[in-house]
Amino acid sequence: MRFTNSNFTGDWRILLTIAIALLCLLLSSQLGSLKPLAQIDPFDLLGEGSTLFLVILAVVFVVNHRPLGNVTNLFYSGGLLLIFSMTLDVLDEFFHYPDSLRLLSWLESIPQPVGLVIFGFGALEWRRENKMLTRQLKAREKNLRSHQWIDPLTSLYTTPYFIKLVEREIALGQNTSAEPAVLVRVNFKNFTQYNNERGTKAGDELLHRASELMVLLLRPQDCVCREHSDHFLILLPQTSLSQANNLMKVIRQNLSSELNLPTYTSLEIQTHRVEEVSAADAINALHKQVEETTRYVPRVN
Structure with a gap:
């Protein structure tokens, strides 16, 4: 099984879950004695075993598919307590314990309600997270809802949608005295090498996580789109160049720390104040600015 969380976090959590199950087996075998087959109730075993299996499946799904x-x-902490309690409950069908030993009975009963309470807090946090993601999705969509412009990998909008937004901001800026918009281009340096060393699946995961982080870090009125490959475009409406540069510093720091980029991969970020009269001219000016910046960067052998 392949786990997608960074730094193999998912792996150690799965190993800890297995260790908890083995600890339960050790406790039962050391403190109890095996029951004769005739005393094992298959219906109780089926009900308790299937419930335990579903809880384990849910924990594995959370670890494997949810971001840290x-x-x-x-969810994981509550699930771990439930697995501990329910594993002992299943093993109770196979082992008989002395009447004077109450320890295993307590270990079967106490962790389960505690785990459910922790699950409840996780559900509340998940609800808040969904509200924030919904707000970010609305901020992405702005006034347009042409979903053929959605990039399938990152769920960001693509260049045609971005051009529409820039055209709208230029038109609004001509009728107000507010700050003009700022365009930003974000690029992962040596992304091809990253793909070659770690595989395209890891590269796709990097772009997907980067897009989610940028959406969460940007303001509600901002918009980020995937231009192509590892290039992203960001629109910052009514923003001064100094404000844009400060915001990009925050995004650079968070992306670099959260994505755990290798030393040969870095973020190239370029900002451009929109003073052109068309979106195409503004985007071309941003690209020209990027080319002029990279042209004079000395090559290191």
């Missing part, structure tokens, strides 16, 4: 964060930690 408070919601994931709460």
Whole structure:
């Protein structure tokens, strides 16, 4: 099974889950004695075993598919307590314990409600997270809802949608005295090498996580689109160049720390104040600015 969380976090969590199950087996075998087959109730075993299997499946799904964060930690912690309690409950069908031994009975009963309470807190955090993601999605869509312009990998909008937004901001800027918009181009340096070393699946995961982080870090009125490959375009409406540069510093720091980029991969970010009369001219000016900047960067052998 392949886990997608960075730094193999998913792997150690799965290993910890297995260790908890083995600990339960060790406790039951050391403190109890095996029951005769005739005393094992197959219906109880089927009901308790299937419930335990579903809980384990849910924990594996959370670890494997959810990004790291408070919601994931709460779901995993609550699930781990449930697995501990329910594993002992299943093993109770196979082992007989002395009447004077109450320890395993407590271990079966106490962790389960605690785990459910932690699950409840995780559900509340998940609800808040969904609200924030919904707000970000609305901020992405702005006034247009042409979903053929959505990039299938990152769920960001593509260049045609971005051009529409820039045209709108230029038109609005001509009728107001507010700050003009700022365009930003974000690019992963040596992304081809990253793909070659780690595979295209890892590269796609990097772009997907980067897009999610940028959407969460940008303001509600901002918009980020995927131009192509590892290039992203960002529109910052009514923003001064100094404000844009400060915001990009924050985004650079967070992307670099959260994505755990290798030393040969870095972020190239270029900002451009929109003073052109058309979106095409503004985007071309941004690209020309990028080319002029990279042209004079000394090559290191």
